[in-house]
Amino acid sequence: MEHLRFLSWNSSGRSKVNALEDEQLMSKESGKLETQLRILCERQGKLRRWIIGLSILVGILALALLGAVSHSTRDPDGEQTMLSPVPRMPRTKVTFEEDKLFANGSNPKSDEAWATLTPQGDGFILLPNNTRQQWDLEPGKPTKAGEVYDISVFHELHCLRHIRTHTFTLQALIGEDDPQKIYDLLLKPTEDHVFHCFDYIRQALMCAGDMTIEWPRVEADGSRFAVDGWGITHESMPQAAECEGSQHSNCPPTLLANQGRTQPLRRLISERAKERFGTTVPVNGPKGAHRSSSPRTPEEWAITTSVYKPMQAIQA
Incomplete structure (x- = not known):
């Protein structure tokens, strides 16, 4: 009987020990699983943060790229051009x-x-x-109707005309009794403007240089050595004068924005001449004067480009 009780107790004890060992083993396994799960959750959290950060970075780069593209475009020929309120014009030969x-x-x-x-x-x-703002432009000259801006090609032509006037006025000084007086009155006040124009035209030519190949002209003896540029075909934008009338569909309508709003430049020039020479004959602009956005008609420009009338004012 005691032997049976011992066997029964021994069997029961072993079962308890085995159960305890199994419980401890399961506890250890559970602990390992919890640790692995915690590590996995931590890694998943880090990965999620990396994904979010990477998504934000990609979004920023995409916005930056979109912004860069929105401020520039490519024409059909692949040439990089800036967006402008002036539409692209077709080239002609x-x-x-x-x-x-x-x-x-x-x-x-x-x-x-x-x-x-x-x-x-x-x-x-x-x-x-x-x-x-849609063109990313700096502020222009403010008016009630809007903001006034210049277009480079017309600025360049203005500068070329000014250099021309300066040159022929110098030519007209030859043979005068007091050329220094005439120079001081007519040319010296506008020298800064002329110097500005030389540099402006230089940069304009270097920026939009015409790469057309030119060959030498044929001389009287049949030789070729001097290049005068005549007879060479170029790819050209529409001539500036073609934009004078609204009937030209290829010209930007904004070029006619000031049409019919010409200010009395003739009177202003006459007043300056009267102040300087005691006469109402038109003369060159004041010292340091640069291209201003006061609209002018071709007839009024003809007044300012002639060198005869200023000379007559001096002689009077």
């Missing part, structure tokens, strides 16, 4: 030939031809208020 009307000294017809190279309003454009 133009053959350069000498035009005596422009390749001549100062005379009324040539002066007027040079003056009519720009449309009414002198090429300035008027953007309605609160529209410049």
Whole structure:
């Protein structure tokens, strides 16, 4: 009986021990699983943070790329161009030939031809208020109707005309009794403007250089050595003068923004001349004067480009 009790107790004890061992083993396994689960959750949290951070970074890069693309575009030829309120104009083929009307000294017809190279309003454009931001433009000259801006090609033509006027005025000084007096009155006040124009045209030519190949002309003896550029065909934008009328569909309508709003420049110039010379004959602008956004008609430009009337004012 005791033996049976011992066997029974021994069997029961072993069962308890085995159960305890199993419980401890399960507890250890459970602990390991909990540890692994905690590590896995921590790693998952880190991975989630990395994914969120990477998504934010990709989003920022995408926005930056979109912003860069929104401020520039490519034309069909693959040329990189900036967005502008002035629409892209088609290129045409133009053959350069000498035009005596422009390749001549100062005379009324040539002066007027040079003056009519720009449309009414002198090429300035008027953007309605609160529209410049879409083009990422700095503020223009404020007016009630909008902001006034210049267009580079018309600025360049203005500078070329100013250099021309300066040159022919210098030429007209030859043989005068007191050229220094005339120089001080007519030319010295505008020298800074002329120097500005030389540098501005230099940079404009280097920026938009025409890469057309030019060959030498044929001399009388059949040889070729001098290049004058005539007879060479170039790819050209529409001529500035073509934009004078709204009937030209390829010209930006904004170029006509100042049409019909011409200010009395004739009177202003006459007043300056009267103040300087005691006469109402038009003269060059004041010292340091640069291109301003006061609209001008071709006829008024002809007044400012002629060197004869200022000379007559001095002689009077």
